[in-house]
Amino acid sequence: MPDNFKSVSDVINQSEEFKNVIGFIKDYELIENFGNIFPELKKVAVPVKIIKGLLYLRVENSVWRNELKIRQELIISRINIAFNREMVKGIKFTA
Numbered sequence: 001m002p003d004n005f006k007s008v009s010d011v012i013n014q015s016e017e018f019k020n021v022i023g024f025i026k027d028y029e030l031i032e033n034f035g036n037i038f039p040e041l042k043k044v045a046v047p048v049k050i051i052k053g054l055l056y057l058r059v060e061n062s063v064w065r066n067e068l069k070i071r072q073e074l075i076i077s078r079i080n081i082a083f084n085r086e087m088v089k090g091i092k093f094t095a
Helices: 008-014 016-037 062-070 072-083
Strands: 045-051 054-059 090-094
Touching: 008 016, 016 045, 016 072, 054 062, 062 072, 062 090, 072 090
Parallel strands: 054 090
Antiparallel strands: 045 054
């Protein structure tokens, strides 16, 4: 093999052209794994999307929305710890 050979993952991870794609994949990973990080919230909160560090959560009712708003910093912290980076900066709760 040539000395300058790079694997596909190296090219994707180091290339500016793929920066948006990698960000989208990592955001999607949060949406997919939300239930694993918060199994206690599976029935009351559904992640909808994440845009520029703002997580949109669809919440079952206003009582749960208020409860989760109170625990917002804890939720953000658990997500960021689970992914070892600052992935979420804020949460927007929707009905």
